[in-house]
Amino acid sequence: MDQPDDRPDFRFRLTRRQLLRWGTVAGIAGIGSNGCSRRIEQAPAEVEPYLRFPGKVAMRVVNDRAPCLETPWRYYREDLTPNEAFFVRWHLQAIPTAVDLRTWRLRVGGRVNKPLELSLDDLKRMKATSIVAVNQCSGNSRGYFEPRVPGGQWGHGAMGNARWTGVPLCDLLKRADLKAKAEQVTFDGLDEGPLPSVPDFIKALDVPLALQPEVLVAYEMNGKPLPMLNGFPVRLVVPGYFATYWIKSLTEINVLPHRFDGFWMQKAYLLPANADESPHDLAKKVAPIGRMVVRSFLVRPEAEERLPLGKPVALDGLAFDGGEGIKQVQFSTDGGSSWSDAKLGDDLGKFSFRRWRAEWTPPERGSYALQVRAVNAAGQTQPTKPIWNRGGYAQNVIETVRVHVV
Ligand SMILES: Nc1nc2c(c(=O)[nH]1)N[C@H]1C(S)=C(S)[C@@H](COP(=O)(O)O)O[C@H]1N2
Numbered sequence: 489m490d491q492p493d494d495r496p497d498f499r500f501r502l503t504r505r506q507l508l509r510w511g512t513v514a515g516i517a518g519i520g521s522n523g524c525s526r527r528i529e530q531a532p533a534e535v536e537p538y539l540r541f542p543g544k545v546a547m548r549v550v551n552d553r554a555p556c557l558e559t560p561w562r563y564y565r566e567d568l569t570p571n572e573a574f575f576v577r578w579h580l581q582a583i584p585t586a587v588d589l590r591t592w593r594l595r596v597g598g599r600v601n602k603p604l605e606l607s608l609d610d611l612k613r614m615k616a617t618s619i620v621a622v623n624q625c626s627g628n629s630r631g632y633f634e635p636r637v638p639g640g641q642w643g644h645g646a647m648g649n650a651r652w653t654g655v656p657l658c659d660l661l662k663r664a665d666l667k668a669k670a671e672q673v674t675f676d677g678l679d680e681g682p683l684p685s686v687p688d689f690i691k692a693l694d695v696p697l698a699l700q701p702e703v704l705v706a707y708e709m710n711g712k713p714l715p716m717l718n719g720f721p722v723r724l725v726v727p728g729y730f731a732t733y734w735i736k737s738l739t740e741i742n743v744l745p746h747r748f749d750g751f752w753m754q755k756a757y758l759l760p761a762n763a764d765e766s767p768h769d770l771a772k773k774v775a776p777i778g779r780m781v782v783r784s785f786l787v788r789p790e791a792e793e794r795l796p797l798g799k800p801v802a803l804d805g806l807a808f809d810g811g812e813g814i815k816q817v818q819f820s821t822d823g824g825s826s827w828s829d830a831k832l833g834d835d836l837g838k839f840s841f842r843r844w845r846a847e848w849t850p851p852e853r854g855s856y857a858l859q860v861r862a863v864n865a866a867g868q869t870q871p872t873k874p875i876w877n878r879g880g881y882a883q884n885v886i887e888t889v890r891v892h893v894v
């Protein structure tokens with residue numbers, strides 16, 4: 489069997505008890521105090537199990553079957569999220585735990601003149617491209633929705649930024665030679681439901697989007713093979729779009745002459761199409777979720793931190809959007825009454841996290857509500873009140889972090 493470097497030996501049909509036993513060594517003690525405290529202060533979950541899955545640091549388990557793991561907050565101090573701390577989200581119970589590269593193939597078929605069947609080596613012989621891009625779950629921060637919505641109760645750790653390397657999807661589609669009237673392209677991975685009645689996780693992109701040069705079939709993440717849990721051996725990377733389209737352990741690419749009507753496009757990952765909605769007044773028209781919206785976070789200091797009076801405090805954080813690029817970041821230390829510009833860090837590309845920094849000298853002792861907001865190159869910014877939707881998707885309210893100057 490071929491495995492990525494950090495590919496562990498593991499079988500996924502574990503009972504919850506086995507899983508817990510397996511994870512005990514990694515328990516809470518394995519987490520830095522800071523990374524932990526933010527979540528315990530802020531995370532909505534009643535229990536906070538931290539487990540060390542194969543190839544991963546100890547991470548908060550949002551779900552154990554299929555595994556959904558949240559990135560510990562301190563890893564956002566880095567521009568690129570380390571592979572071993574990158575969040576994990578699967579929907580179906582039977583996820584790939586090993587891949588034999590001698591038999592594994594990526595197939596491109598449907599409305600094409602030349603169907604393809606490529607090995608990983610075939611892909612690696614094609615021209616490679618790298619791009620830094622944020623992968624964020626549509627349901628990132630869902631746990632803070634009020635009223636609560638069903639689904640994984642994520643804190644803010646269902647996002648990560650990585651340098652992805654692979655073959656542009658458009659090169660594969662050109663090689664396969666699309667027939668006329670191709671409308672959508674579907675993507676399917678190696679994972680499956682426990683029963684045939686569970687719809688397979690298949691997502692679709694419109695052909696014009698699938699042909700954008702930044703969309704990759706990636707086999708490397710931060711210069712290393714993808715971890716098994718993040719989609720070894722290849723995954724789709726759709727910069728600017730929510731992660732639901734970033735199909736992991738990709739094996740089937742299918743070109744359709746019509747719109748795809750599968751469950752995961754028609755029944756899930758939908759947002760109100762025009763108007764807002766509320767629990768009492770659900771939108772009549774919904775549409776598949778698309779590009780990410782502008783967000784920004786304070787990474788340090790963390791919630792409930794105690795800061796000494798008389799010393800400048802380094803504020804440090806990140807911002808990102810759906811691919812316009814971040815133009816401005818501002819912070820407030822008085823709960824949003826007044827705002828000051830932060831200094832932007834290195835520009836790693838318009839799909840990447842953008843670091844920001846500022847210095848603040850607290851004038852007196854007491855509690856402070858720190859806030860941050862970003863503006864992208866299209867002038868879009870973040871709302872002051874959360875925008876509710878039934879799926880708990882696309883949250884981008886201005887966040888507040890309370891700290892205490894003592
Ligand atoms: N094959 C497959 N790909 C998938 C999914 C899945 O369930 N199966 N989930 C999607 C969703 S909703 C998310 S948020 C991202 C998570 O990517 P990650 O696990 O690498 O962080 O994978 C996407 N790709």
Ligand SMILES: [Mo]
Pocket residue numbers: 577624625626627731732
């Ligand atoms: Mo997701």
